[in-house]
Structures are given as C-alpha cells and as structure tokens.
Amino acid sequence: MKKKLLSFLAIICSLCVMCGCATEQKDYTEESAAQAADSISVGFSQVGAESDWRSANTDSMKSSLTKENGFDLIFMDGQQKQTKQITAIRSFIQQGVDYIVLAPVCETGWDSVLDEAYEANIPVIIVDRMIQINNDNRYSCFVGSDFYLEGRKACEWLNQYATAYDIAKEDIHIVDIQGTIGSTAQIGRTKGLVESAKKYGWDIREKTSGDFTQAKGREVMAQMLRQYNNINVVYCENDNEALGAIEAIEAAGKHAGSNLKNGDILVLSFDGINETAINYALEGTIACIVECNPLHGPRVRTIIDSLERGENPDKIEYVDETLYSSVNVIKSVTVDGAKYDVTLLTQDVIDSREY
Numbered sequence: 001m002k003k004k005l006l007s008f009l010a011i012i013c014s015l016c017v018m019c020g021c022a023t024e025q026k027d028y029t030e031e032s033a034a035q036a037a038d039s040i041s042v043g044f045s046q047v048g049a050e051s052d053w054r055s056a057n058t059d060s061m062k063s064s065l066t067k068e069n070g071f072d073l074i075f076m077d078g079q080q081k082q083t084k085q086i087t088a089i090r091s092f093i094q095q096g097v098d099y100i101v102l103a104p105v106c107e108t109g110w111d112s113v114l115d116e117a118y119e120a121n122i123p124v125i126i127v128d129r130m131i132q133i134n135n136d137n138r139y140s141c142f143v144g145s146d147f148y149l150e151g152r153k154a155c156e157w158l159n160q161y162a163t164a165y166d167i168a169k170e171d172i173h174i175v176d177i178q179g180t181i182g183s184t185a186q187i188g189r190t191k192g193l194v195e196s197a198k199k200y201g202w203d204i205r206e207k208t209s210g211d212f213t214q215a216k217g218r219e220v221m222a223q224m225l226r227q228y229n230n231i232n233v234v235y236c237e238n239d240n241e242a243l244g245a246i247e248a249i250e251a252a253g254k255h256a257g258s259n260l261k262n263g264d265i266l267v268l269s270f271d272g273i274n275e276t277a278i279n280y281a282l283e284g285t286i287a288c289i290v291e292c293n294p295l296h297g298p299r300v301r302t303i304i305d306s307l308e309r310g311e312n313p314d315k316i317e318y319v320d321e322t323l324y325s326s327v328n329v330i331k332s333v334t335v336d337g338a339k340y341d342v343t344l345l346t347q348d349v350i351d352s353r354e355y
C-alpha cells in the first residue's frame with residue numbers, strides 16, 4: 001500500500017509540475033506524499049454496534065489508529081453478519097492495506113478469506129473474539145478476553161454467594177441469556193456456566209440467546225418468566241441483556257436483587273461498560289459483573305508497531321479483568337488454582353475506572 005501510494009502521488013506531483021502548479025502547492029503535495037507514504041493502512045472489520053462494549057471498543061480502535069499516530073484506518077461495520085465481514089476483508093485485500101484487523105462475529109468459516117489475505121501477504125490481527133481455523137499461520141496474533149475464565153469467575157462467585165447465604169444447591173434455578181451464538185464470548189461464558197452447574201449441582205432451566213442486545217434480553221426473559229415460576233438466578237452474557245432482563249423482571253412484578261430467600265432474582269452479568277449497569281451493581285440490582293475490557297486500540301497499535309519492527313508478538317494475549325461484586329462477603333474466587341480478587345463496587349471504584 002505504502003509503495004502503491006508513493007508511486008500514485010509521484011505521478012500526481014509530476015502532473016502538477018507539468019501543469020505549472022504553484023510552488024507552494026507542489027511543496028504541500030510532496031509533504032502529503034511523504035506523510036501518506038509513512039502511514040500504515042489498516043482495514044478494521046468490526047462486528048457491529050450491538051452493545052455498549054462494542055461502542056467502547058470501536059472508539060478505542062478509532063482513537064488509537066489515528067492519522068496523528070501514523071495510521072490510515074478503514075473502518076467497516078459488519079452489522080453482526082459474517083458475510084458482511086468477509087466482504088469487508090476482501091475489499092481490504094483489493095485495496096492492498098498493510099494490515100487487516102478482524103473482530104469476528106463467530107469462530108468458524110474464516111478459512112477461505114484468510115487464505116486469500118495470506119496469499120496477498122497481508123498480516124491479520126484477530127481482536128476481541130477468537131477464530132477456529134485449519135492453519136493457525138493465517139493470523140499473526142490474537143488479543144482479547146478469556147471468556148471461559150470470565151464465565152467460571154462468575155460461577156465461583158455464585159457458589160460462594162450460595163454458601164455464604166446458606167442457599168442449597170437444589171434451590172438454585174438458573175436461566176442463561178446467551179450472547180450471539182457461535183461467538184467466542186458466548187461459547188466461553190456458556191461453557192463456564194454449564195460446567196459449574198454440573199460441578200455444583202445447580203439447575204439450568206433454559207439457555208437461550210439474547211444476541212447481546214437489551215431488546216432481545218428483555219424479550220427472552222419475559223418469555224422465560226412466563227414459562228418457569230422458580231427462576232432465581234439470571235446469567236446474562238452481557239450488560240445490555242441484563243438491562244433488558246431487569247426490565248422484564250420488574251414488568252412481571254418481581255425484584256432483581258441479592259435476597260434470594262425473599263424472592264429476589266439474582267442478576268449476574270459481564271462487561272461493566274454501560275453506566276446504568278454499573279450503577280445497578282453499585283446499588284445491588286445486579287449482584288456481580290465480570291469486567292470485560294474493550295480497550296484494544298492501544299494493544300493493536302503496540303502489536304502493529306512490533307510487527308513493523310520485524311518482531312513476533314505473542315500469538316495469544318489475554319487481558320486482565322476485574323470481578324465486581326455488590327456484596328462484601330466474597331473477597332476472592334479461585335479458578336484452576338489461580339486466585340482472583342473480588343472488588344466491592346463503590347463510587348470511588350467507579351470514578352477510578354478508565355471507562
């Protein structure tokens with residue numbers, strides 16, 4: 001891309017000289033040519049705009065891969081459709097970008113298009129969610145969250161909560177509002193719940209997708225509340241679904257909170273970006289939120305910088321994430337022998353967050 005741009009701009013410059021353009025204009029064009037030649041072109045295929053997490057992630061990418069930082073970013077919104085993302089990647093290949101960044105809506109079905117990027121010699125960086133592919137050399141590296149770990153952290157929190165408040169395992173009746181089916185965020189969070197339910201003997205009444213949106217979260221929760229009369233835990237695979245679920249709980253004349261013995265429905269959630277959701281966790285309407293960090297822009301920038309220097313960044317980079325609790329009794333959770341602190345959500349904690 002840089003080479004193509006240089007020759008294109010060189011032609012423009014010589015045309016200007018031939019046409020007798022003013023000297024200042026020539027200087028200006030040469031300056032732009034130099035700038036454009038130096039800039040790194042990046043095609044970013046984003047999943048969509050389904051949640052607050054996604055908007056924060058888009059902002060982070062756009063504010064890191066800026067002209068001032070030496071990038072020429074081409075942003076394409078996939079509207080939650082893999083076909084649109086594949087079309088976007090093909091157009092990036094056509095344009096001869098220097099790098100392709102992909103936040104994949106789902107894990108499978110990327111082989112052909114990433115073969116094409118590989119043949120075109122364009123490095124691909126996977127962000128946020130993972131892909132399953134035959135040849136791992138079709139992407140340079142991945143940066144994002146460990147969703148399976150996130151799910152298990154939430155469930156360890158629930159187990160300790162049940163122990164602390166003396167709730168028998170057979171009295172726990174969970175519904176799972178899943179994310180977009182087939183996305184790593186959904187696969188990992190659902191797997192964490194299913195395995196923990198088996199381990200602790202909890203009853204999962206139903207698992208159904210809310211597509212990571214508030215509207216769908218409300219709709220499926222309303223439907224499940226009509227169907228089952230003993231739901232006392234709702235495991236929402238993101239905050240937007242949790243907001244929808246809470247609306248449905250209230251509309252059904254029930255209460256979202258931590259007092260299960262008094263008939264409350266305990267809401268567990270993921271992300272911690274949406275302000276209303278965070279404030280709900282502060283007041284106890286949401287019992288626990290596993291943070292999911294969306295600030296991948298600076299991370300992608302660091303990866304590209306190191307690839308430019310000819311280095312090999314880590315193939316897989318997981319980001320650190322906090323576990324926020326509305327109650328003070330649970331201090332830490334342990335997953336696979338590793339201990340993770342639980343942060344009691346306070347106004348000070350909210351004020352000190354990066355987003």
Ligand code: GYE
Binds near residue numbers: 239
């Ligand atoms: O949790 C959800 C979003 O892949 C981490 O996608 C992301 C998830 C996030 O729509 O809110």
